[in-house]
Amino acid sequence: MELVGxxxxxxxxxxxxxxRVGRVFVTCFRNREERQNPGGHLTSDCRGNFKRIFMEEFEKKHGLELRVGTDP
Structure with missing residues (x-):
């Protein structure tokens, strides 16, 4: 399976x-050519799921920016 980051x-x-070396985190999406949910959020992307599901809701409800470190 290919994905888009x-x-x-x-x-x-x-x-x-x-x-000379750096790192950057990505939000992962499904490939656009997939039959099921093309271009959708990758459900196994913990960082993307947290950001999409919880952060937006928290900001709307409390008016605060939630920051959590889930990456190694």
């Missing part, structure tokens, strides 16, 4: 032990 520029960070 959209990078989140706010998560970009140079690695402290090698400034």
């Amino acid at each position: 959209i990078p989140d520029p706010e998560t970009f960070c140079q690695l402290p032990w090698d400034k």
Whole structure:
């Protein structure tokens, strides 16, 4: 299965032990050519699920920005 990863520029960070290397986290989506739910959110993407389901609801309800670190 192929997927599409959209990078989140706010998560970009140079690695402290090698400034030539960096990391960035992505939100994963299903491939557009798939038969089921083409282009939809990848259900196994923990970070994307949390952001999509809980963060938006929390911000609407409380007017605060929720920040949680679930990435290694």
